[in-house]
Amino acid sequence: MDSLTIFLILLVLGFVFGKLAEGRHYRSIQAREEMLVRLPATSCKKPIGNSSPIGHAELVHGHVVISVDYFKQLLAGLRNFFGGTIQSYETLLDRARREAVLRLKESCPTANEILNLRIETSSISKGNSGDRIGSVEVLAYGTAIYYQQASPQHSRP
Amino acid sequence: MNYQPSLPEHNDNVSHQHPVREFFVLITGVLVFVLIGYWALGLFVDVAVDYLSSEQEATFFSKVDINWDFGEESMPEEQAKLQGLVDAFKPCLSLPYPITVSLVNSEVVNAMAIPGGKMVVFSGLLDALSSTNGLMFILAHELGHFKNRDHLRLMGRGIVLSILAMLAFGGDSGFSDILASTINLRTAKYSQTRESQADHTALQALQCHFGHVGGATELFKTLQSQDEEADFEMLHYFSTHPELQQRIEDLNQLAQELGFPVQETKDLVL
Numbered sequence: 001m002d003s004l005t006i007f008l009i010l011l012v013l014g015f016v017f018g019k020l021a022e023g024r025h026y027r028s029i030q031a032r033e034e035m036l037v038r039l040p041a042t043s044c045k046k047p048i049g050n051s052s053p054i055g056h057a058e059l060v061h062g063h064v065v066i067s068v069d070y071f072k073q074l075l076a077g078l079r080n081f082f083g084g085t086i087q088s089y090e091t092l093l094d095r096a097r098r099e100a101v102l103r104l105k106e107s108c109p110t111a112n113e114i115l116n117l118r119i120e121t122s123s124i125s126k127g128n129s130g131d132r133i134g135s136v137e138v139l140a141y142g143t144a145i146y147y148q149q150a151s152p153q154h155s156r157p
Numbered sequence: 158m159n160y161q162p163s164l165p166e167h168n169d170n171v172s173h174q175h176p177v178r179e180f181f182v183l184i185t186g187v188l189v190f191v192l193i194g195y196w197a198l199g200l201f202v203d204v205a206v207d208y209l210s211s212e213q214e215a216t217f218f219s220k221v222d223i224n225w226d227f228g229e230e231s232m233p234e235e236q237a238k239l240q241g242l243v244d245a246f247k248p249c250l251s252l253p254y255p256i257t258v259s260l261v262n263s264e265v266v267n268a269m270a271i272p273g274g275k276m277v278v279f280s281g282l283l284d285a286l287s288s289t290n291g292l293m294f295i296l297a298h299e300l301g302h303f304k305n306r307d308h309l310r311l312m313g314r315g316i317v318l319s320i321l322a323m324l325a326f327g328g329d330s331g332f333s334d335i336l337a338s339t340i341n342l343r344t345a346k347y348s349q350t351r352e353s354q355a356d357h358t359a360l361q362a363l364q365c366h367f368g369h370v371g372g373a374t375e376l377f378k379t380l381q382s383q384d385e386e387a388d389f390e391m392l393h394y395f396s397t398h399p400e401l402q403q404r405i406e407d408l409n410q411l412a413q414e415l416g417f418p419v420q421e422t423k424d425l426v427l
Contacts, residue, residue, distance in 0.1 A: 037163065085172065091171045
């Protein structure tokens with residue numbers, strides 16, 4: 001009976017705090033996406049904006065590690081049984097992907113454009129019994145380019 | 158090609174179904190699967206137990222040493238006397254192997270048959286009974302479980318259940334532990350059919366040993382009166398009266414049918 005109580009407490013805690021954290025994160029993501037929407041980040045290999053000469057380019061990256069809450073983990077475990085889309089992990093990965101791109105953009109606020117944006121995901125799970133960690137890492141990387149006339153003050157070695 | 162700064166109007170990458178609803182749908186599905194599997198494999202266990210001979214059972218459990226750990230055995234004298242009482246049934250009950258009694262210090266009013274020819278008696282049972290006949294009936298009842306091989310059925314079902322729980326919820330999900338602790342051996346129960354069969358065997362053994370069946374219903378009556386007190390204090394949500402009353406009536410009816418007399422009982426001295 002004790003373990004059932006602990007399980008239910010964990011479930012409720014996971015659900016409540018997971019939901020709170022997710023709501024807060026989404027609000028932050030939306031606000032920052034609006035702020036950074038004018039900085040283009042594309043998967044194209046060539047600049048899509050004007051064809052001004054490029055002053056310099058650099059590799060930029062942003063990454064994030066997000067953990068799943070107990071409730072989502074359990075839901076995914078149950079899904080394992082029947083198959084189908086693991087909806088509980090969708091928001092987790094969506095948040096991680098958007099957060100990683102935001103961090104990438106925030107790392108080069110004066111860039112004119114980010115080219116060749118790539119996103120990679122890896123799961124961080126350690127241990128195979130009892131307290132398995134269910135976390136995901138998303139890494140976004142790309143090439144930030146700076147036009148010569150757009151940011152003449154910006155010069156890096 | 159011009160860049161148009163814009164954000165998507167809505168997020169198509171996440172599902173908007175409510176997760177709590179999904180949780181209840183999934184958990185109901187899993188439980189239905191487990192229940193059906195448990196029922197089907199339970200039938201399989203019954204068939205398998207009928208095929209397993211007593212010699213095979215004895216050989217198997219003599220090699221496997223299971224640490225049941227029910228509690229402390231601190232009353233060697235009483236335990237030896239209980240063993241004597243159990244051995245006294247030998248001429249009346251044909252059991253394929255000797256039964257070892259262990260008396261465990263506990264308030265639980267129960268006794269149980271566990272595989273490997275071991276009978277566990279909780280000392281609470283001795284406190285709840287006042288006659289030797291009443292105690293002997295319970296011992297015979299447990300011997301009846303051995304004779305009808307219910308201990309194997311119970312263990313088989315336990316194994317089936319833990320395997321199912323592991324399949325359904327994964328060995329590391331915590332769910333399996335919960336199921337294992339919920340289905341505690343100490344409180345495990347046989348089905349009513351199994352219990353009444355064991356009652357039947359015990360009644361015949363009691364008649365054979367004492368020449369009458371007085372005291373057969375003693376424990377059930379005691380438990381019933383305890384329940385009534387508890388009900389009076391509004392402690393019990395689920396009254397167990399019908400079950401106990403049914404068992405008492407069944408025993409009385411059976412004794413009448415078989416023509417077993419009811420006589421004075423002997424006081425319990427251990």
